[in-house]
Amino acid sequence: LAHASSGQAxxxxxxxxxxxxxxHHGHLVAASxxxxxxxxxxxxxxxxxxxxxxxxxxxxxxxxxxxxxxxATASNPKFTVSRVDIDRPSITYTIDTLRDxxxxxxxxxxxxxxxxxxxxxxxxxxxxxxxxxxxxxVAVSRPxxxxxxxxxxxxNHSVDMLEIPALSISSTDIRKRVAKHIPAxxxxxxxxxxxxxxxxxxxxREDY
Ligand code: ATP
Ligand code: MG
Numbered sequence: 186l187a188h189a190s191s192g193q194a195x196x197x198x199x200x201x202x203x204x205x206x207x208x209h210h211g212h213l214v215a216a217s218x219x220x221x222x223x224x225x226x227x228x229x230x231x232x233x234x235x236x237x238x239x240x241x242x243x244x245x246x247x248x249x250x251x252x253x254x255x256x257a258t259a260s261n262p263k264f265t266v267s268r269v270d271i272d273r274p275s276i277t278y279t280i281d282t283l284r285d286x287x288x289x290x291x292x293x294x295x296x297x298x299x300x301x302x303x304x305x306x307x308x309x310x311x312x313x314x315x316x317x318x319x320x321x322x323v324a325v326s327r328p329x330x331x332x333x334x335x336x337x338x339x340x341n342h343s344v345d346m347l348e349i350p351a352l353s354i355s356s357t358d359i360r361k362r363v364a365k366h367i368p369a370x371x372x373x374x375x376x377x378x379x380x381x382x383x384x385x386x387x388x389x390r391e392d393y
Contacts, residue, residue: 196293199228205250208257209373211354215325218349219298233277234270247271256376280312283319295320301332328353363387
């Protein structure tokens with residue numbers, strides 16, 4: 186890992202994509218750990234519009250997911266949130282996210298952060314060959330999933346694997362808990378619990 190710290194060094198910017206339905210401490214620890222290990226100056230959280238992997242599922246409206254992401258990240262000076270995916274009318278593909286963030290941060294070196302379960306799918310998708318020119322990929326460990334990039338044709342050094350503190354938390358589990366009135370405190374930031382309750386999210390959904 187090149188820890189460049191000279192004045193002329195490029196800004197190092199992480200991109201944490203996700204449905205964030207809702208955002209939880211697994212996402213935040215992943216972003217924080219990659220920021221530390223890769224000496225990032227910023228991590229941009231990018232809530233998806235219509236996620237290509239979840240077309241058949243109901244997803245909470247983008248504005249609620251965006252606002253929960255803002256609430257969860259507001260206290261971290263390095264964390265920001267981008268609307269590029271939710272404002273794009275079409276289905277979310279990672280290549281479009283990378284192109285848009287590259288346009289917004291033209292002089293930055295980009296690091297796309299993904300969990301062990303999502304990395305293989307992303308790499309199989311649209312224009313994957315062009316993604317290597319736009320970003321490094323960091324696949325973080327996730328309890329219950331072994332990273333499944335073995336067997337994919339990848340350029341050397343295009344995807345790093347990083348072991349992070351294991352948090353066995355998923356948005357699916359949180360949605361189920363809320364629907365059954367089981368507490369979600371400490372799985373997500375306090376403000377997100379309060380946002381979910383204030384807006385009555387996840388109470389009446391049958392399709393998880
Ligand atoms: P869902 O259950 O709805 O799929 P999720 O918990 O998987 O939600 P996503 O928004 O799908 O959350 O995930 C965004 C990114 O964060 C993905 O790359 C995913 O692999 C990663 N991620 C999610 N939870 C964790 C976790 N507990 N540890 C490490 N990475 C995670
Ligand atoms: Mg997921």
